[in-house]
Each structure stands twice: as structure tokens, then as C-alpha cells.
Amino acid sequence: MLLGILIWAVAAITAALFLARSWFPAAISEHARAFDTQFHLTLAMTGAMFLLAQLLLGIAILRARRRTKAEYSEGNTRWEIAWTLATAALFLGAMAWSTPVFTAVHLGRPRPGALRVEALAKQFSWNFRYPGPDGRYARLDLKQINDAGGNPFGADERDSAGKDDIVTAALRIPAGRDVELILRGRDVIHNFFVRELRLKQDVVPGMLIPLRFRADVPGTYEVACSELCGLGHHLMRTVVIVMPPGEFAAWERDAQAQLRQE
Amino acid sequence: MLGRIFSTDHKVIGKQYYFLGLASVLIGLALSVFMRLHLIYPDQKVKLFEWLWPVGAAGGIMTPELYLSIMTMHGTLMVFFVLTTVPQGGFGNYFLPIQIGASDMAFPRLNALSFWITLTALLVLLGAFFAPGGAPLGGWTAYPPLSAVGQIAGPGQGDGMDMWILSVALFSIASLLTSINFIATVIELRVPGMTLDRMPLTVWAWFTTAIISLLAFAVLLAAGLLLLLDRWGGTSFFLPAGLVVSDRALNHSGGSPLLWQHLFWFFGHPEVYIAILPGMGLVSTILSVNARRPVFGYKAMVGAMLTIAFLGFAVWGHHMFISGMSPYSAIAFSVLTLTVGVPSAIKTFNWLGTLWGGRLRLNVAMLFALGFVSVFVAGGITGVFLGQPAMDLYLHDTYFVVGHFHLIMGVAAVFAMFAGTYYWFPKMFGRMMNETLGKIHFYITFLGVYGIFVPMHVAGLAGNPRRYPDFKEFEFLSDLTWIHTFISHSSFTVAAAQLLFLFNLFWSLWRGARASVNPWEATTLEWSVPSPPPHDNFGGAAVTVVRGAYEFSVPGRESDFAMQAGEGTP
Amino acid sequence: MSATARTLPARVAATGAMLASGAMVTLFSALASALVIRRGLGGDWTAVALPDVVWLNTAVLAASGVAVEKRRWGAAALLGTVFLAGQATAWRSFTADLASGPAAAFFYVLTGVHGVHVLGGVAALLVNWKRAAPGSVAAMRIYWHTLGGLWMVVLCLLLWARG
Numbered sequence: 001m002l003l004g005i006l007i008w009a010v011a012a013i014t015a016a017l018f019l020a021r022s023w024f025p026a027a028i029s030e031h032a033r034a035f036d037t038q039f040h041l042t043l044a045m046t047g048a049m050f051l052l053a054q055l056l057l058g059i060a061i062l063r064a065r066r067r068t069k070a071e072y073s074e075g076n077t078r079w080e081i082a083w084t085l086a087t088a089a090l091f092l093g094a095m096a097w098s099t100p101v102f103t104a105v106h107l108g109r110p111r112p113g114a115l116r117v118e119a120l121a122k123q124f125s126w127n128f129r130y131p132g133p134d135g136r137y138a139r140l141d142l143k144q145i146n147d148a149g150g151n152p153f154g155a156d157e158r159d160s161a162g163k164d165d166i167v168t169a170a171l172r173i174p175a176g177r178d179v180e181l182i183l184r185g186r187d188v189i190h191n192f193f194v195r196e197l198r199l200k201q202d203v204v205p206g207m208l209i210p211l212r213f214r215a216d217v218p219g220t221y222e223v224a225c226s227e228l229c230g231l232g233h234h235l236m237r238t239v240v241i242v243m244p245p246g247e248f249a250a251w252e253r254d255a256q257a258q259l260r261q262e
Numbered sequence: 263m264l265g266r267i268f269s270t271d272h273k274v275i276g277k278q279y280y281f282l283g284l285a286s287v288l289i290g291l292a293l294s295v296f297m298r299l300h301l302i303y304p305d306q307k308v309k310l311f312e313w314l315w316p317v318g319a320a321g322g323i324m325t326p327e328l329y330l331s332i333m334t335m336h337g338t339l340m341v342f343f344v345l346t347t348v349p350q351g352g353f354g355n356y357f358l359p360i361q362i363g364a365s366d367m368a369f370p371r372l373n374a375l376s377f378w379i380t381l382t383a384l385l386v387l388l389g390a391f392f393a394p395g396g397a398p399l400g401g402w403t404a405y406p407p408l409s410a411v412g413q414i415a416g417p418g419q420g421d422g423m424d425m426w427i428l429s430v431a432l433f434s435i436a437s438l439l440t441s442i443n444f445i446a447t448v449i450e451l452r453v454p455g456m457t458l459d460r461m462p463l464t465v466w467a468w469f470t471t472a473i474i475s476l477l478a479f480a481v482l483l484a485a486g487l488l489l490l491l492d493r494w495g496g497t498s499f500f501l502p503a504g505l506v507v508s509d510r511a512l513n514h515s516g517g518s519p520l521l522w523q524h525l526f527w528f529f530g531h532p533e534v535y536i537a538i539l540p541g542m543g544l545v546s547t548i549l550s551v552n553a554r555r556p557v558f559g560y561k562a563m564v565g566a567m568l569t570i571a572f573l574g575f576a577v578w579g580h581h582m583f584i585s586g587m588s589p590y591s592a593i594a595f596s597v598l599t600l601t602v603g604v605p606s607a608i609k610t611f612n613w614l615g616t617l618w619g620g621r622l623r624l625n626v627a628m629l630f631a632l633g634f635v636s637v638f639v640a641g642g643i644t645g646v647f648l649g650q651p652a653m654d655l656y657l658h659d660t661y662f663v664v665g666h667f668h669l670i671m672g673v674a675a676v677f678a679m680f681a682g683t684y685y686w687f688p689k690m691f692g693r694m695m696n697e698t699l700g701k702i703h704f705y706i707t708f709l710g711v712y713g714i715f716v717p718m719h720v721a722g723l724a725g726n727p728r729r730y731p732d733f734k735e736f737e738f739l740s741d742l743t744w745i746h747t748f749i750s751h752s753s754f755t756v757a758a759a760q761l762l763f764l765f766n767l768f769w770s771l772w773r774g775a776r777a778s779v780n781p782w783e784a785t786t787l788e789w790s791v792p793s794p795p796p797h798d799n800f801g802g803a804a805v806t807v808v809r810g811a812y813e814f815s816v817p818g819r820e821s822d823f824a825m826q827a828g829e830g831t832p
Numbered sequence: 833m834s835a836t837a838r839t840l841p842a843r844v845a846a847t848g849a850m851l852a853s854g855a856m857v858t859l860f861s862a863l864a865s866a867l868v869i870r871r872g873l874g875g876d877w878t879a880v881a882l883p884d885v886v887w888l889n890t891a892v893l894a895a896s897g898v899a900v901e902k903r904r905w906g907a908a909a910l911l912g913t914v915f916l917a918g919q920a921t922a923w924r925s926f927t928a929d930l931a932s933g934p935a936a937a938f939f940y941v942l943t944g945v946h947g948v949h950v951l952g953g954v955a956a957l958l959v960n961w962k963r964a965a966p967g968s969v970a971a972m973r974i975y976w977h978t979l980g981g982l983w984m985v986v987l988c989l990l991l992w993a994r995g
């Protein structure tokens with residue numbers, strides 16, 4: 001008896017907790033908003049199934065002692081076919097519905113004029129480099145890696161393409177412009193996760209993995225490493241700073257000026 | 263004495279596995295309590311930590327590397343030495359031969375050998391805590407390069423990691439031997455009359471699980487071998503060129519970290535079914551016995567199990583949606599994943615169908631079986647989110663996942679183990695467990711696990727990454743402190759409630775009321791023999807089986823249950 | 833220990849051996865798919881020459897299979913041992929070491945894992961040298977022929993992996 005009521009209570013509290021507030025941070029891109037829509041659609045569907053199942057379970061328990069003898073039945077093929085088809089349709093429907101949200105991220109092409117940036121993840125920090133006005137990065141030479149000396153990528157000092165490369169610890173991007181971030185690792189697997197973008201991508205040594213997005217709300221957002229990378233995993237933080245386009249251009253100009261001074 | 267310890271009697275071996283699993287779950291539980299304690303009081307000095315880990319917790323403060331080691335060991339213990347061991351090695355060994363009318367397993371000596379290898383594997387794993395640098399910190403999934411480059415990647419990644427691989431390899435070998443034994447037993451040793459469509463669903467479940475193990479563990483063994491060679495042989499299966507770890511350039515080239523993930527999850531996903539299928543079989547039986555109704559849709563239940571086993575080998579990629587794998591594969595894996603959700607849903611509906619017109623007997627075994635259905639739904643339904651690559655772009659590796667797999671794999675399987683213990687204890691030990699203590703144990707545990715694992719989901723929605731030793735570095739995580747406080751306190755409560763279980767178990771072993779042959783009025787063969795059964799189970803009698811496993815409340819019969827065993831069975 | 837005294841019916845033993853073979857085939861399938869994927873990653877695949885002695889070893893293993901068919905357990909064990917010795921020679925005459933490249937690494941892995949199983953088979957043959965129970969006969973045949981079949985697969989993989 002008690003169990004039936006407890007099951008209802010637990011199910012109700014679970015539902016209430018999920019709906020209590022929006023647990024997600026504000027969405028800052030079109031993809032993020034599409035994600036939220038799809039999430040809530042799935043939540044409505046699964047939530048209904050969850051509550052229905054717990055409700056029925058509770059009822060079955062509450063009716064437990066009403067009868068003196070169990071009804072005999074070995075099953076009901078028609079019902080079984082019905083609920084099999086219904087769940088298959090719901091599950092696969094949700095899947096089909098959500099596929100565009102995924103493919104837009106991973107199969108879409110960046111629009112012309114996209115900002116190209118390279119990210120480097122290593123135990124336990126992030127670096128980013130911008131190719132500068134020439135649009136080309138310095139070639140890399142592992143032997144020249146020098147974290148303390150400001151060369152975490154190991155850019156080859158002799159390569160003139162690197163003269164205008166900007167290397168930073170935080171990712172600065174302009175609002176409203178496509179960004180193509182190339183993820184590069186050099187030791188173990190890490191993960192680039194920005195909650196507000198609803199995006200997460202492993203950084204795998206030996207692979208260059210592109211991640212495309214366009215943020216449209218200026219602000220500072222935390223990046224949390226989300227693939228276990230060792231004892232400093234929980235400290236592997238940086239930020240994405242989404243700037244109004246004008247401010248971003250000014251920042252880029254200043255950074256170039258500083259490079260020339262050095 | 264030695265003969266009893268190194269016995270080849272499947273019942274002794276079953277009990278040995280059970281107690282090995284019990285020891286493992288207690289250690290695993292203690293480790294989880296340490297983690298939850300540290301997560302909410304990261305700066306608190308805890309004498310116990312210092313006493314246990316003078317180096318890792320010098321001054322009583324757990325270092326991040328110790329947290330991650332404890333986490334890795336918790337996960338490994340729970341997945342391998344509890345979930346794979348108790349339902350299959352423990353209950354399966356004890357009851358499979360009896361339920362099909364056999365006097366022992368097909369290969370009794372091989373069976374004993376499996377147990378002793380498993381025990382060795384456990385000791386090697388625990389030994390990793392004492393290795394220089396401590397236990398490995400790479401999680402139970404042991405992704406390279408972290409797991410492949412040695413101590414430069416982290417303190418436990420030296421000898422500790424080697425011991426972990428060795429332990430898992432030994433465990434795989436033992437599991438392979440066990441599954442050979444289980445399958446051969448079911449195929450060859452069924453008594454006359456025990457046709458496939460009369461087999462109890464528990465037998466179907468052990469059989470299906472053994473088939474999965476046979477295929478899955480061989481792959482894990484291969485992967486472990488290649489990982490060892492990358493560590494010691496200078497090969498590059500999983501290691502690409504250009505690695506610079508701790509300022510040291512490594513001499514590898516051409517391998518791929520994703521290759522490990524493919525091999526590991528080809529084992530790893532079927533592994534979750536190895537953990538849960540025996541529980542499904544047992545819960546089906548307990549619901550039927552205590553609702554006094556046949557299992558609703560017996561054929562569909564068997565079909566669903568076989569479908570799960572089959573499709574379960576084709577969905578491993580859902581663990582890799584954000585790994586850098588091709589997006590096209592991601593979509594294919596996603597379709598298969600949501601398809602494999604369907605047979606699980608079928609099982610749930612059929613359990614409800616079994617209960618629906620029943621006259622329920624709410625004993626403790628039944629409570630845990632009902633609890634199983636509830637948490638199975640709660641944990642399973644979130645799989646519909648995680649199976650969509652689009653949703654996984656956010657949810658992967660957050661506490662949403664931790665909540666999901668604990669409910670569906672951890673808690674559900676543990677509930678089935680509790681149900682099995684309360685249900686079969688009278689048969690195994692000839693005494694009844696205390697029902698009142700059992701009920702208190704159940705209610706606290708039931709509420710407690712929801713209190714632990716549901717809030718984890720919303721922490722995950724807020725973006726909380728898993729495998730973090732503390733949450734101090736991130737602004738957005740400091741907002742979630744109250745959730746973690748609640749989770750930790752729920753977990754302390756659940757852990758404490760398990761003392762009731764332990765007390766009940768050991769007290770009943772010696773003091774429980776004597777059990778009759780068939781206290782639950784169940785129908786399968788083990789309930790036709792004395793409690794506990796004699797050495798060769800049936801005293802040499804010729805056993806025959808005359809009907810299906812679930813003939814309850816058949817109209818026109820006097821008794822509301824009919825035993826499977828025919829005349830002449832003791 | 834009374835239950836162990838009973839002898840295994842041949843059918844049960846054969847089923848067990850079939851299942852063990854299934855596990856072995858799966859193990860080798862895993863290694864084979866690792867080989868195929870690893871080669872597909874490209875880049876650093878360097879050619880290696882397969883030592884000629886493997887052909888001789890193949891013949892020896894085939895002969896041992898015949899001996900098993902004829903229930904000459906002693907001869908089969910001896911031929912199995914010769915095969916292992918031949919494989920050891922192959923290892924010694926192999927020009928590349930384990931760390932020299934993926935093709936070499938797979939050569940050692942595949943032959944090594946196969947060799948360990950042959951070793952187990954030889955041990956089982958020796959146990960049955962004098963007098964084999966009917967169960968062991970059936971099981972030995974299945975086990976030994978699976979090893980022979982797997983050796984052919986390994987050989988094909990190695991030829992393909994050579995370069």
C-alpha cells in the first residue's frame with residue numbers, strides 16, 4: 001500500500017524538480033535555442049511516459065488487496081503489439097526530429113567570412129591562436145614547445161607566417177559571426193564544453209576536430225573540460241568572451257600592434 | 263575443510279561468488295561515501311582518510327588524484343565485481359542447475375577455477391591502492407592516452423594502472439570460462455520435460471547473459487592486451503604521433519585513441535546488459551509469484567531479452583557521439599540505440615501487465631522487485647535523451663549521465679540482488695530473513711536512491727561535469743552546492759540503511775526461523791527440494807518437468823499454483 | 833570433490849569446446865578488426881617480411897591436426913611443440929622489433945596469442961596422452977581444429993599486413 005503512494009510521490013517530486021526552473025543557462029546561439037526546443041519536446045514525451053508508468057505501477061499496488069483471487073491471463077497479443085509500435089514510433093520519432101539539430105553542427109559548412117581559431121588543450125589549460133591578417137598559422141615544431149615562454153603550440157620561430165599569430169588563454173570571438181574552432185590536443189583527451197552554446201566536443205591528440213558555432217549574445221562564458229584528463233581535470237577552466245563586433249575588431253588591432261612592438 | 267573451500271559444488275561456488283560480491287559492494291559503497299563526503303566538504307580534515315591513505319590524504323585532506331583513484335576503483339568494483347559477479351556468478355551458479363533439474367554445472371572444476379581467478383582479480387585490483395603512486399585515476403573506462411603513457415600522466419597511471427589492466431584481464435578470462443559453463447549447462451543438462459518454452463525467465467536471462475559475456479569479454483581481453491603493449495612494448499595502437507606529456511615528447515606514431523574507445527565500448531555496452539538481464543529475469547519471476555499470475559507475455563519477454571542481447575552489440579557508438587567519430591556513424595548508432603530501447607519498454611509494460619489483475623503479496627522480495635520496475639523506468643527513460651546525438655552534445659559526461667546509469671544499471675541491478683537475496687535466502691541457507699527489518703531496509707533505500715540520483719540529473723542539466731574532485735573552480739558550479747549537499751546526505755542515509763541489511767543477513771544466517779521447502783508457494787524446481795538442497799540437488803531422483811514455470815491461478819484448479827516438477831521428484 | 837570424479841559425457845564436452853572456440857574466434861576477430869582499423873589510419877604503415885619458417889610451421893600444424901584425427905595424442909603433442917619451437921624461431925628471425933611499427937606489432941600479437949592457445953592445447957594433449965575419455969576426444973578435436981583454422985586466418989592477416 002505504502003509503496004504505491006510513495007511511488008506516486010517520488011514521481012511527482014521528480015517531475016516537479018525537472019520543471020522547477022530552467023536548469024539550463026540562457027542560450028546564446030541559434031543552435032542552443034534549437035537544442036532547448038528539442039530538449040523540451042523530449043522532456044514532454046519522456047515525462048509523460050515516466051509519469052504514466054509510475055502511475056500505473058502505483059495503481060497496481062494500491063489495488064493489490066482488493067481482490068481475493070488473481071485473474072488468470074497469459075498476456076494479450078494485441079496490446080503487446082500496440083505498445084511496441086507506439087514506443088518504437090515515439091523513440092524513433094524523437095530521434096528523427098532531433099537529427100537536424102546535430103547535423104547542423106557537424107555537417108554544416110561555415111559561412112564565408114568565418115573567423116578561424118585554433119584551440120590547444122593540454123594538461124591542464126587552454127590556449128587559442130588566431131592566424132592574423134595573413135590568414136595563415138605558423139607551422140608547428142614540437143621541439144619548440146615552451147609553455148612558460150608563451151609558445152604552447154610550438155610555433156616554429158623561423159616561419160614568417162607566425163609573425164602575426166595571436167596566442168591567448170581565453171577565447172575572444174565577435175558576436176554574430178561564424179566561428180570555426182579547430183580543436184587540437186597534445187597529451188591526453190580533453191573536452192571543450194560551453195554550456196551556453198550547448199556544445200561539447202572531445203579534443204583528441206592526433207586529430208584536428210572542427211567545431212562551428214555562432215554566438216549572438218555578448219558576454220563571458222565558462223569553458224569546462226568535460227573529458228577526464230588527469231588530476232587537474234576540474235581546474236581546466238577558461239572562458240569564451242563574446243564581444244560586439246566593433247570591440248572585437250579593436251581588440252584584434254591592439255593585439256597586432258603589441259605583436260609588432262615585441 | 264580444504265575440500266569445502268575448494269569445492270566444485272555449484273552451490274558452494276554460488277555462495278562464494280555471492281560473498282565476494284558482498285565484500286566488493288561494501289568496499290565500493292564505502293568509497294562512494296568518501297567521494298560524496300569530499301565533494302561537499304572538500305577542505306574538511308577527515309582523520310579516517312588520513313588513516314587509510316597516509317599519502318593521498320596527508321593531513322586528512324583528499325587530494326584530487328586520490329578522489330579520482332577512489333572513483334575509478336568504485337566504478338571498477340561495482341561494474342565488474344558486483345554487477346557482473348553476484349547476479350550471474352552468485353545466483354546463477356546456485357540456481358541455474360537446480361532450475362533445470364541438473365545435479366551440477368556442466369564443468370564443475372572449470373566453475374571452481376573461474377571463481378578462484380575472479381578472487382585473484384579482485385585482490386589484484388585492490389592491491390592497486392598499495393602500488394607506488396596509488397590506484398589508477400583514469401576512470402573505469404581507462405581511455406588512452408591517459409591510461410597508456412604511464413606515470414607522467416598522473417600518479418596512479420604507473421603500477422596502479424598495470425594492476426588494473428591485469429585485474430580486468432583476469433576477470434575477463436574468468437567470465438569467459440563461466441559463460442562457457444553456463445551455456446553448455448543450459449544446452450546439455452536440462453532434464454526431460456524442461457523444454458525451452460518451459461524454462462523460467464531466470465534461466466533464459468542467465469543463458470542470454472552468458473552468450474553476451476562470451477562475445478564481449480573476449481573483446482575486452484584483446485583491448486587490454488593491446489593497451490599493455492602500448493604501455494610496455496613501445497607499440498602505437500592507441501597512441502598518435504606528436505604526444506608531449508609533462509614536457510616530455512613521446513616516441514609513438516600513427517595510433518588512435520578512438521580505437522580503444524571502439525573496442526572498449528563494444529564490450530562496455532553489452533556489459534550493462536550483462537549487469538541487468540539476470541535482474542530482469544528474476545524480477546519477472548518474483549512479480550509473477552507474488553501477484554499469483556503467470557508472467558504476462560512470456561514469449562515476448564524471451565524475445566525482448568534476445569533482441570536486447572543481439573542489438574546490444576550494435577549500439578556501442580552512443581558512448582562516442584562527441585568523441586570525434588564521424589557524424590554519419592553517430593546517426594546510425596543513434597537509430598540503433600533508440601531501437602534497443604523498445605524491447606526494454608516491452609519488458610516494463612509486461613511487468614505492469616503481470617501485476618495488473620494480480621492479488622499481490624507484498625513481501626520484501628516483492629517490494630524490491632516493484633522498486634526495480636520503478637527505478638528501471640526512471641533510469642531508462644533518460645536514455646531517450648542520451649541516445650540522441652543532439653542532446654548528447656550537452657549532456658555527455660555530465661551528472662545527468664551519472665544519474666542515468668546509476669539508476670538503470672547500478673540501482674536497478676542492486677535492487678534485483680536484494681530481491682534475489684530476500685527471495686532465495688531461505689533456499690540457500692534454510693532460514694527465513696526478518697521481514698520487518700527487510701521492509702525498513704527497503705523503504706529507506708528506495709527513497710534514498712531517488713534522493714541521490716534524481717537530483718544528479720538536474721545538476722547535469724545545469725552542466726555539471728562528472729569526474730570532478732571538487733566544484734570550486736567554476737562559478738556556475740558554486741550555484742549547485744545545495745544540490746550536492748542534498749545528494750551527499752541522501753547517500754549517507756542509504757549507506758547507513760545497508761547496515762540493517764547486513765545485520766538481517768548475518769543474524770538470519772544463524773537465528774532466522776527455519777524455512778520450509780516452499781515458503782513463497784513458487785513453482786520452479788528449486789522449490790521442490792529441501793532448503794538448503796542436498797549435495798547433488800535431487801538426491802539422485804529422476805527429475806521430470808511437466809509444465810511451464812508460471813502456472814498460477816489457473817482456472818479450474820484447486821491450488822493457485824502448480825509445481826513444474828512431476829511425480830517422483832523429491 | 834565427489835562431483836568431479838564423474839566423467840564428462842562426450843556431447844557436453846563437445847559443446848564446451850565449441851563454445852571455447854567461439855570465444856577464441858571472437859578474440860581473434862577483435863584483434864583482426866583492430867588490425868584493419870589501425871591500417872586504415874594510414875601514415876606509418878611500414879612493410880615487413882614474413883619469416884619463411886612460418887610456412888614450415890604451417891605444415892607442422894597441419895600434420896598435428898592429422899595426428900589428432902588419428903587419435904595419436906603423443907604425436908600431436910610433439911608436433912604442437914615443434915610448431916611452437918618453429919614460431920619461436922620465426923620470432924627470432926623476424927627483422928623488426930615490437931616497437932618498430934604496427935605491422936610488426938600485429939605480427940607479434942597475433943602469433944603470440946595464437947601460440948598461447950596452442951600451448952594450452954599441447955598441455956591438454958599431454959594430459960590425455962595415455963588414455964583419453966570419450967569427452968576429451970571430442971573436445972580435443974574441436975579445440976585443435978579451431979586452432980588450425982585460426983592459424984590460417986592469422987596467416988592471411990599477416991600476409992595482408994605485410995606491407
Ligand code: HEM
Pocket residue numbers: 291294295297298333334336337338340341345400401402403664668671672673676714727728729730731753756757
Ligand atoms: C549509494 C550508492 C552509490 C553512490 C552514492 C555512488 C556515487 C558515485 C559517485 C559520487 C561517483 C563519481 C561521480 C564523479 O565524480 O563523476 C560514482 C561513479 C560511478 N559509480 Fe557509483 N555510487 C553508488 C553506487 C553504485 C553502483 C551500485 C554502481 C554499479 C553500477 C555504481 C557504478 C559507478 C560507476 C561505473 C561510476 C563511474 C566511475 C567512473 O567515472 O569511472 N555506483 N558513483
Ligand SMILES: [Cu+2]
Pocket residue numbers: 189190191225226227228229230232233234236
Ligand atoms: Cu579534463
Ligand SMILES: [Cu+2]
Pocket residue numbers: 530531534577578580581
Ligand atoms: Cu551503452
